[in-house]
Amino acid sequence: MSKRNKKETSNRAKQAQRMLKIYGQDVEKGTEQRISNARKSLEISDPLLVEAMGLRRDKLRWDASIANISVLAESRIPQSSFSQAARREARLSILLSDHGITSQDSHNAGQILTWDANAEARAFRQGGKMSDAVTAALEPTLETVSSKMFKEKSVSRICDVGSGAGVLVPLLKEYGVGAEQIVGVDISNEMTMVAGRAHPGATFVTADWMTYDGDGGLFDVVVFLMSLHDLAEPIAALTKAVDLLCDGGSIIISHPKGAEHVEMQNRRAPDLVPNLLPSFEDLEVFCGQGDSESERSLELECFEGDGAAGYLAVITCCRGGGEGDMGEVNQEQEEPTGLER
Known part of the structure; x- marks a missing residue:
């Protein structure tokens, strides 16, 4: 067994002992x-x-x-x-x-x-990473994030809203994004502690997204990975993301299991999952409002939300008029039906 495997086995054993202490046998x-x-x-x-x-x-x-x-x-x-x-x-x-x-x-x-x-418990089950099936479903999202991060700058910042146990960090590393470029924001202090322990180098902040100030900086990408539907007011959360975006920055909304899965969660536990994923029309209206605090416009660059096979929406913040035509959005289906982290 290599030193790396021995270390991973030792860490896993320590996590198991911590689990037993915290949760007991069940x-x-x-x-x-x-x-x-x-x-x-x-x-x-x-x-x-x-x-x-x-x-x-x-x-x-x-x-x-x-x-x-x-x-x-x-x-x-x-x-x-x-x-x-x-x-x-x-x-x-x-x-x-x-x-x-x-x-x-x-x-x-x-x-x-x-x-x-x-x-x-979630961190232990995930082992610090997503399942192979979910990882495969997230490939379009990860490719999009990577392309946005390295479009113009050698050093960029990404904000992971509802970062949970930090499972996005190792996925982004495989696409060339450094841990030091990632800031995770989560309302659960226990989650941010677990994430910080598992992914040194990345920054994890315990905060309500609606009051988070970006720690004095702006982001090139704000990503909602399996989290937007958990927030009380999704459109307000997207507006907050616009406030923290650099010019040319992008908001990425992603769910590897799709809108129908979120709809099922909403039916079962509406107190924990109070919202559906936004439809094409929802995002079209949101982008049409623009950024009222500046001269920037919002462009719905991509929408793939067929309900069952994954959800991905990309909104780009542009200085002045948008660079694209809303009628030419990459859209698979206009009307998708609308505890993850």
Whole structure:
């Protein structure tokens, strides 16, 4: 066995011991217990936030359960269920209006509880990398990132939004992107610690994307890899990305399993996956608005979102008028149906 293999085996053994200590013999039960413990701690420090988080979860699940049902199916639901849902929504409105709690706050709290609890287990299962099937599906994304990174500059910066355990780092390294060029942003402190431990050289920041300032710098590429649908307001998140882009920079939205997979996740857990991936029309409207803070325009350079076989959208920020014609976007299908990291 080579020294490198011995080191990898030793590191894997240490990770296994850490897993056992954190989660016990049953990782699923251990994860649930970690979420429960964190929730109890938060109930002590901020009980109204925990209440808002629970009400938001219940509202999203209720809305999902009655979406697109037939009149006959709706008639079979007890009226008391509708009354209870109305009371929950009224209470949530009071918390949001009278107690200074925002929808973003309750969304973030749920995301932090979930991803903090899952961080070590997810990192161990992934082994610091994506599966072969997912890696193969990501090849168009990685090629696009690489081409954008080295288009004009010898040194560029990329921001990985919702970076999780940092699995994008080794993939980008294979395409010539250095770890020091990568900044990962994730709302889960446990995730950023796991990522930093696994991928030295890259920078990982614990922050809410909507308040992140880029640490004083701009980026050549902002990538949302399997993360945009997890954010509370996807269009607002894209607007934030534009604010942190260099002239000529690009936003890349990617999901190797496609829009239909995200739609399934949204049906099953709308509190954790509150949104679908944006459609061609969504992004066309977004780009048409341009960058209101400057003279820059936005060009939808590529859209491949057929729903089942992967999703890739590329938006480029141009100084002055766009360089392309929206009618000539590389688009496979205009209307795709719309816990990953």
